[in-house]
Amino acid sequence: MSRVATRAFQTLLDVVALAAAFLLAFMVRFDWQIPQEFMRRCFVLLPYVVVIKYLVLHWFDVPRFSWRYIGLREVVRIFQALAVSSAILLTLRLITTRTAKAIPFIGHVWVPLGIIAIDLTLAFGLIVGLRAIRRLRGEQVQTRAAVPVGEGVATLMIGAGEAGLQVAKQLATRRELGLRPVGFLDDDRTKIGTFIHGVPVLGATEDVERIAAECGARQVLITISAANGRHVRQIMAKCETTKLPVKIIPPTHEIVGGQVSLSRMRDVAIEDLLRREAVRLDETALREAVTGHVVLVTGAGGSIGSELCRQLCGFNPKSLILVERAENALFEIHRELLRTHPDIELVPLIGDVTDVARMRSAFVKYRPSFVLHAAAHKHVPMMEWNPGEALKNNVFGTKNIAELSHEHAVKMFVLISTDKAVNPTSVMGASKRVAELFVQALSSRSKTRFVAVRFGNVLGSTGSVIPIFREQISRGGPVTVTHPEMTRYFMTIPEASQLVLQAATMGKGGEIFILDMGEPVRIVDLAEDLIRLSGLRPGEDVEVQFTGARPGEKLFEELSVADENADKTYHPKIFVGRLPVTPFEMLSQQLDQLSSAVDELEVDSVRDRLRRIVPEFAQDVAEARSARLAKEEVTRRDEVRISVLPALEQG
Missing domain, CATH: 3.40.50.720 (NAD(P)-binding Rossmann-like Domain)
Structure with missing residues (x-):
């Protein structure tokens, strides 16, 4: 049966059901013995009642509902439509009661109230019943076509x-x-x-x-x-x-x-x-920041950068500028977004954040209003071997993009940071801490809202522990873990990206947002879980070996530092830590001195220069804590000195 014929047949059934309900209402009301006078009234009113009811059903879109897939929502809608039509009939009935004496003809269409109530009940039962029969029939047909008992x-x-x-x-x-x-x-x-x-x-x-x-x-x-x-x-x-x-x-x-x-x-x-409760986003704030605006993402081909691009496309930016220096990664994310969001202008831009001229031309041409800076070197051991590259990319690359955002009046700049910036023991962590300090300092003298978002490890990111473990398991082992007590915070890439975007809308400028990473996970437990998920047994089918901590690695990560005042926000998974801001002029001088170390290959020399900016930067966790306590003492003395000076000047 064609679609038009099916729709016509269903309309006919509805009309018959409405007419039958009205006739049955008279029969029930008069105990199946309808007086001749009311029989006449029934047939006079019948076409008008059916037309009124069907028009109201149509107004509620009931004829457009699929009979095969009727559910509770559709049933409620049908009841609402029939209730409205009964209310119309009730109103007409009350009018006839008041005008029957003045207009004799009106008395011939007057009906008892009970008939209207009975009609509503019967019409609802018949209209819903027809659809329920269609649904049950369809399910029976599918059930007969399902996997027979004993198979599957x-x-x-x-x-x-x-x-x-x-x-x-x-x-x-x-x-x-x-x-x-x-x-x-x-x-x-x-x-x-x-x-x-x-x-x-x-x-x-x-x-x-x-x-x-x-x-x-x-x-x-x-x-x-x-x-x-x-x-x-x-x-x-x-x-x-x-x-x-x-x-x-x-x-x-x-x-x-x-x-x-x-x-x-x-x-x-x-x-x-490692599942957690799904992130609930304030979509209104995100749409205000993204919809119809030009958004620029650095590191767009990376794990976090690419997911940020996917999330952003869901809010319909005017155009999305994808900045990435790895051409293959850029090609893949650009091709994916072209397929999933063909209506959004996508600009794949091969470029390095350390190339100021290239980045400036992008800002001049596309004039972004929202910048997400995800480009960074993140591998701890690699940055220990190449400390100058960590400075060049993580510190001075961030400085370039932040300054360009300030110069071109970007509304919002977001730095993707890391928990390794807290009491850092690695060059990578210290370089990200310097990047945080710079965007904070620049925020104090700019109309651009600069914020940083700090979180831990993301599951499945390029070069992270999960893909490495999977590769080792596929080779038959051993799975190598640095230390039996090493723990890390983990978050899925989509959750981290969603929370980054949410935190961005909260920023007023100068904040470092800290994401709730849940409970830390022992790396050895993670390795054993992956072995079991592969259908193997840890220690029997695949061995777990402990290799010792690598240079710059901590046994555990911290998401906040002692001199931060971590406050709750309206989002339960986002906290804000407000740190003392280093004066911009002082930090600029320190960065000028640090710039001479970008080509250094000697780790100790780079560490010494970094420590002048980040005093808590240390060789290990114990040293980091000592440095932090020393910094707290210096800060406390400065506060006492500052509070005493005005009194001395007045005296």
Whole structure:
């Protein structure tokens, strides 16, 4: 049947249902013995009532709803439409009551109130019932086409909530998935013994080994979209004894339109073990900053830079300037964004942030109003071997972009910083701390709002520990960890990028925002988790070796320093730390002296020069703490001296 014919047939059914409801209302009201007088009134009013009701249904878009996929939202809409039409009939009935004596004809269309109420109930039941029958019929057809009993991979599902219900529905109707549900497990004891869309809830998660054996399960599927990392880790630990493969549905923030899609079912990844609550963004503030404006991103081909570009495109900038010195990385992100956002002007700009002339020409030509500076050298050991390059890129590259932003009246500048800038023990960390100091100092004399955002490691970024571990596991090991007690903060790339953009909208100028990274994770635990997720056993199939800390590495990272006043913001995952600002003139002189070290190959010489700007920069954590305490004492003495001087001058 064609679409037009189907629509016409559905309209006819609705009209018949509305007419039948009105006729039945008279029969019910008069106990199936309708007086002759009211029978006449019924047939006189019938066409008018049907027309009024159908027009109101049309006004509420009810005829456009799919009968096959009717749900609660559509049912509520139908009731609202019928209630409005009944209110119109009630109003007309009250008018006829008042005018019946003056206009004799009106009395011939007067009906009892009970008929209007009964008509509303019957019309609602018939209109919804027709659609419910169509939906049930469609589901029965799909169920007959689903995987026959005994075929498909026997799947035991963990989580009998809303996501589990959606999964069960899809498994019942989609043969191509090749899965056969054998039962649910859920830690809500009240659900045990019940059925979710025909699938029994067999027990709690702790019973997974026994129940999997009893029902012949061949795989486990975690159907809890809102599960955090700790919950997923606990489930994985319980499933380990089953020796079965474990799959998972996407987390809540990856689900489009609230609908779980089994086509996105996948193996459990390390990101799932570190899941946190999805980021809630203030989209209004972001749209004000991005929509219709020119945005420039440095390091656009990197892990964070490329994700920032993806997030920004969702807010429809006028144009997006992609600055990247690695042509292959720039080519990939530019090609991706062209495919996903063809309506946005994208400018791929090969260039180095240390090339002032090249960067100035970009600012002059494109005049960005929002700059995100993600370009940086980030590898700690590499920067220990090449300290001058850390200064050139992380310090003076930042200085170039920040000064150009000031000169060209950019509204907002955001520096992507790192937790390694806190009490740094590496050249990389110290160079990022100097970059923070510079944007703070420049902010005090500029109309541009300069802010920095500081966070820890991101999962899966280029050259990070996760890809290295995966490569080592694929070779059969060993997996190398520097120290058994080494810990790091981790965050997914999308979450970090979203929080960076959110923090940017909060800045008034001069702030260093600190992202809540959650709980620190032991690197050895991360390595063992990756081995298990690969279907292997740590220590047996793949060995874990400890190699000792590398130059500049800390055993743990810090996200704030003692002399910061870390305050909460309105976003629960973003804090702001306000540090004393180094005077711009003093810092400029120090940077002039530091610039002579960019070509130095001697690490100790570079360290000494950096320490003049960052006193807390030290060889190890203990030395860093001592330097920090010394700095606090100097600051305290300066405060006392400053507070005493005015009194001496007055005396």
